[in-house]
Amino acid sequence: MSFYFFGEKIRLVSDIIAGYLSIFLMGIAAVVFLTYYKKWGALWRYVKTTHHSKVGILYLSAGFAFFLRAGLDALIIRAQLALPQNEFWVFQGDKYNQMMTTHGTTMIFFVAMPLIIGLMNVAVPLQIGARDLAFPFLNALSFWLFLAGGALINISFVLGGSPTAGWTSYVPLALDEFTPATGNDYYSLGLQVSGIGTLLTAINFLVTIINKRTPGMKLMRMPLFTWATLVTSILILFAFPALTVALLLLMFDRLYGTGMLAADAGNSLIWQHLFWIFGHPEVYILILPAFGIFSDVITTFAKKRLFGYSSMVIALVLIGFLGFMVWIHHMFTVGLGPTSNAIFAISTMSIAVPTGIKIFNWLFTIRGGVITFNTPMLFSLGFIPSFVIGGVTGVMLATVPADYQYHDSYFVVGHFHYVIVGGTILGIFAGVYYWWPKLFGFMLNDVLGKWHFWTFLIGFHITFFPMHIMGLKGMPRRVFTYLPEDGLTGLNLASTVGAFMMGGSMMIFLWNIYQSYRHSPREVGNDPWDGRTIEWTIPSPPPEYNFARLPKVYSSDAWWQAKKYQNGRLEAAEELSPIRMPLDTAKPMLIGMFMLIGSFGIIVEVWYFQLVGLLGVIGLMVLHSFQDSGRKMVTPKTHPDEKIGGEE
Amino acid sequence: MEKMNKFGVILFLLLLTGCSPAKWDVLNPKSSTAESQLSLIQLSIALMSIVLITVTVLFTVFVVKYRKRPGWETETENQKPGDKRLEITWTLIPILILTILAVPTVLDTYKLDRETKASDGALVVKVTAHQFWWEFDYPEKGITTSETLHVPVDKKVIIELTSEDTIHSFWVPQLGGKQDATPGRKGKLSFVPNETGVYRGSCAELCGPGHAYMRFHVKVETESEFKAWVDGMKQPNKTSLTDSETKGEEIFKGQCLSCHGSQGLEPKVSGSPAPHLGDFASQKRIANVLPNNRDNLKKWLDDPRKVKPGAKMPSFKTDFTEEEKEDLIDYLMSLNVKEGEKR
Numbered sequence: 001m002s003f004y005f006f007g008e009k010i011r012l013v014s015d016i017i018a019g020y021l022s023i024f025l026m027g028i029a030a031v032v033f034l035t036y037y038k039k040w041g042a043l044w045r046y047v048k049t050t051h052h053s054k055v056g057i058l059y060l061s062a063g064f065a066f067f068l069r070a071g072l073d074a075l076i077i078r079a080q081l082a083l084p085q086n087e088f089w090v091f092q093g094d095k096y097n098q099m100m101t102t103h104g105t106t107m108i109f110f111v112a113m114p115l116i117i118g119l120m121n122v123a124v125p126l127q128i129g130a131r132d133l134a135f136p137f138l139n140a141l142s143f144w145l146f147l148a149g150g151a152l153i154n155i156s157f158v159l160g161g162s163p164t165a166g167w168t169s170y171v172p173l174a175l176d177e178f179t180p181a182t183g184n185d186y187y188s189l190g191l192q193v194s195g196i197g198t199l200l201t202a203i204n205f206l207v208t209i210i211n212k213r214t215p216g217m218k219l220m221r222m223p224l225f226t227w228a229t230l231v232t233s234i235l236i237l238f239a240f241p242a243l244t245v246a247l248l249l250l251m252f253d254r255l256y257g258t259g260m261l262a263a264d265a266g267n268s269l270i271w272q273h274l275f276w277i278f279g280h281p282e283v284y285i286l287i288l289p290a291f292g293i294f295s296d297v298i299t300t301f302a303k304k305r306l307f308g309y310s311s312m313v314i315a316l317v318l319i320g321f322l323g324f325m326v327w328i329h330h331m332f333t334v335g336l337g338p339t340s341n342a343i344f345a346i347s348t349m350s351i352a353v354p355t356g357i358k359i360f361n362w363l364f365t366i367r368g369g370v371i372t373f374n375t376p377m378l379f380s381l382g383f384i385p386s387f388v389i390g391g392v393t394g395v396m397l398a399t400v401p402a403d404y405q406y407h408d409s410y411f412v413v414g415h416f417h418y419v420i421v422g423g424t425i426l427g428i429f430a431g432v433y434y435w436w437p438k439l440f441g442f443m444l445n446d447v448l449g450k451w452h453f454w455t456f457l458i459g460f461h462i463t464f465f466p467m468h469i470m471g472l473k474g475m476p477r478r479v480f481t482y483l484p485e486d487g488l489t490g491l492n493l494a495s496t497v498g499a500f501m502m503g504g505s506m507m508i509f510l511w512n513i514y515q516s517y518r519h520s521p522r523e524v525g526n527d528p529w530d531g532r533t534i535e536w537t538i539p540s541p542p543p544e545y546n547f548a549r550l551p552k553v554y555s556s557d558a559w560w561q562a563k564k565y566q567n568g569r570l571e572a573a574e575e576l577s578p579i580r581m582p583l584d585t586a587k588p589m590l591i592g593m594f595m596l597i598g599s600f601g602i603i604v605e606v607w608y609f610q611l612v613g614l615l616g617v618i619g620l621m622v623l624h625s626f627q628d629s630g631r632k633m634v635t636p637k638t639h640p641d642e643k644i645g646g647e648e
Numbered sequence: 649m650e651k652m653n654k655f656g657v658i659l660f661l662l663l664l665t666g667c668s669p670a671k672w673d674v675l676n677p678k679s680s681t682a683e684s685q686l687s688l689i690q691l692s693i694a695l696m697s698i699v700l701i702t703v704t705v706l707f708t709v710f711v712v713k714y715r716k717r718p719g720w721e722t723e724t725e726n727q728k729p730g731d732k733r734l735e736i737t738w739t740l741i742p743i744l745i746l747t748i749l750a751v752p753t754v755l756d757t758y759k760l761d762r763e764t765k766a767s768d769g770a771l772v773v774k775v776t777a778h779q780f781w782w783e784f785d786y787p788e789k790g791i792t793t794s795e796t797l798h799v800p801v802d803k804k805v806i807i808e809l810t811s812e813d814t815i816h817s818f819w820v821p822q823l824g825g826k827q828d829a830t831p832g833r834k835g836k837l838s839f840v841p842n843e844t845g846v847y848r849g850s851c852a853e854l855c856g857p858g859h860a861y862m863r864f865h866v867k868v869e870t871e872s873e874f875k876a877w878v879d880g881m882k883q884p885n886k887t888s889l890t891d892s893e894t895k896g897e898e899i900f901k902g903q904c905l906s907c908h909g910s911q912g913l914e915p916k917v918s919g920s921p922a923p924h925l926g927d928f929a930s931q932k933r934i935a936n937v938l939p940n941n942r943d944n945l946k947k948w949l950d951d952p953r954k955v956k957p958g959a960k961m962p963s964f965k966t967d968f969t970e971e972e973k974e975d976l977i978d979y980l981m982s983l984n985v986k987e988g989e990k991r
Contacts, residue, residue: 307728480957
């Protein structure tokens with residue numbers, strides 16, 4: 001059974017039918033839910049919002065939805081690899097490559113990135129004493145562009161097949177000569193669209209952090225998460241254009257018959273260089289914000305000032321800077337010659353120095369503290385040894401001759417999962433548990449949180465530690481199977497067991513959200529964790545203007561200083577007066593929608609879709625340029641939970 | 649708690665694998681190149697263990713010692729902002745450790761490169777990667793083979809790599825680390841195997857749907873065995889063929905020879921579109937997927953793509969009668985260069 005969808009033959013086999021069915025059922029469920037609980041209005045308010053914390057919630061929700069999808073892909077991958085020459089459902093050969101590519105691409109671009117950006121949206125304005133981001137409209141637009149890109153990559157599976165060339169999409173494999181199906185077009189368009197959103201976000205946070213700090217919030221008084229956001233924004237600003245160029249070349253080669261990346265007419269190494277000039281900083285784009293979260297969480301729950309604040313900041317900047325000088329270590333086996341390999345080996349190793357500084361500073365922050373083990377702290381503590389394993393294997397990978405053995409083997413798969421899951425994902429969970437009460441006004445259940453943490457951490461080590469050994473036993477990455485005589489069965493089976501344990505752990509997390517939403521007490525006050533930074537001086541959830549009066553800040557950890565030395569109040573920097581707030585608008589969502597239609601038209605090569613998309617986007621841009629988006633005046637009210645000004 | 653878990657996990661895994669790390673391919677080198685790579689791996693593991701152990705010990709001590717206990721103050725007076733001497737210590741010691749690692753890394757990188765470039769009487773093998781099989785050309789010997797690369801022991805081998813289609817990567821863990829086979833580029837790699845045996849190799853760069861089965865073997869043999877094999881490859885099948893084998897050879901010439909070479913037979917299409925089958929019967933598996941026996945060979949002929957995703961070979965299900973298939977299989981099963989090992 002099959003049908004044609006804009007020239008692409010879609011065969012209705014069991015997995016595709018299951019895909020359509022799940023989309024259909026989830027759609028029905030969403031409509032029923034929204035209607036039954038009368039939530040259409042609430043949804044529409046979120047669609048139109050330009051407010052940073054609501055955009056943050058949108059980012060977090062979409063990110064977690066994609067997390068479930070990409071996690072399902074991971075379980076399919078692990079099910080296929082559980083036994084030698086296994087035939088799980090249809091996921092061998094090309095279908096396996098679709099799963100593996102979607103898993104990687106989604107996890108990097110549509111899970112880790114939006115969850116990190118979501119937390120930035122939630123926390124950064126509060127941490128620096130700002131009422132919103134510098135460009136609220138742009139912020140909403142960033143989200144909708146990200147969602148459009150993510151939708152393209154995710155829908156591809158049922159509309160002619162997902163991308164198949166890995167998340168790195170190496171050419172010539174990714175060119176239409178070798179992968180003529182539309183999958184890799186979805187890759188190049190999806191990432192371009194979401195990439196615009198990411199770039200806009202970076203500009204937004206740069207301007208916000210530079211310009212919108214409350215009086216006295218000097219750069220060297222900012223919390224580490226804000227610092228990490230600043231450095232990350234600079235990395236995005238310089239790294240993403242390289243990806244955009246690469247994707248553009250790929251798109252032209254695939255769709256319009258140019259040969260820039262082809263092996264004969266062009267040069268396929270251009271792709272590798274451009275991709276990794278983006279790709280390596282991308283790793284730091286993912287990990288630096290997590291470092292920031294850990295710094296904030298560890299100081300809060302160890303009840304201590306951050307050990308070596310300035311060297312922590314310098315280390316962040318240094319890691320960001322060095323992150324641009326190491327991309328060849330992904331290409332040691334290309335054969336670029338011993339000199340370039342040696343130089344990049346040394347630059348790669350040098351990143352271990354600032355990273356080491358950070359690890360030891362965290363350890364010495366804990367030393368002499370009074371540690372409470374709430375869920376955010378557990379995730380942060382679990383991070384330290386897990387991430388160090390990923391870090392030391394990173395140094396091992398930098399030793400060029402040894403890398404000839406590790407490269408593209410399961411050793412590398414183990415390594416980067418230790419870095420990204422053991423670093424970024426644990427950081428995201430720490431951040432979510434930490435800022436959840438601030439965002440929603442109730443806590444996530446700590447007992448369920450601990451169950452979530454331990455099952456996740458143990459599952460994580462069972463899944464990924466064996467991968468190092470698989471690599472040393474000769475298992476290349478991205479294979480859909482192996483032979484019984486390879487001696488890899490036990491390791492792979494263990495890894496699969498661990499993966500399903502992590503899947504179960506995510507169910508505990510979802511259950512926790514539901515349980516806490518139903519049963520958690522609603523009175524958390526302004527400061528449930530006995531925090532140190534100024535986001536804990538305002539009510540939870542904060543009013544839409546965040547601060548009725550902006551606080552005046554005299555030091556880092558200003559809120560902790562105030563609690564300790566100034567009877568628990570911060571000085572106000574202004575009198576109560578009406579505040580200009582941005583208006584809601586549906587235009588960002590509409591631009592995202594037209595971008596989706598246009599990109600879809602490019603992928604399936606249907607001119608009227610392209611035209612509608614183009615006219616829609618340009619029309620809305622023109623409209624927005626000539627129309628005053630307006631501001632509304634809001635009169636702030638003081639709140640008993642607000643610890644700024646007065647009551648001296 | 650956490651330490652206990654990790655320790656348990658490692659122990660559990662060692663039990664599961666049921667063998668010592670000394671048997672893991674990368675840690676069990678059989679060539680000069682793989683040995684020098686292993687020595688760097690060992691050095692880096694040793695140095696990194698120092699880091700890992702230091703961090704783990706400090707972490708455990710601090711977490712245990714400073715956990716909040718009943719009766720403790722909720723606040724600590726210890727709000728030290730930092731300590732210059734400590735911070736300089738943990739900047740300098742890592743630099744020292746990394747220098748100890750960086751020096752041999754750089755030296756070995758250049759050493760391996762020099763060894764690869766110096767020909768000094770080495771056996772040169774031109775390796776061309778195809779979706780999803782490896783072609784081995786011996787330009788000095790005038791022979792071509794696939795699936796099993798034969799090389800003599802204790803003699804330097806230089807592998808010259810290129811690709812016909814997508815990027816592949818040549819990796820034989822026990823003989824040395826990998827090198828990419830990029831279309832339009834030449835990759836080079838060398839090693840001196842120091843023990844006879846058969847070693848597994850695979851493609852390490854994602855190259856398409858059949859990537860997992862793009863495997864091969866390297867057979868390291870004595871000089872005389874190698875000579876005998878080369879001679880065998882050059883000569884037409886020396887044993888007299890049975891009736892059915894002769895019929896099979898005719899079918900092969902009619903249908904298969906357009907793409908596949910065989911003993912004494914060159915493929916009609918130039919540029920090696922398919923693996924050379926001159927030593928087919930000695931292969932352990934068909935297309936590196938199914939164990940090499942008659943039933944599986946029939947399965948393969950009927951539907952190659954079902955057996956190996958992305959295989960270029962078309963189905964011959966309807967092209968032959970059952971009898972013709974039997975004859976062809978008889979012929980293919982006779983293609984064994986080594987006398988006496990014939991099945």
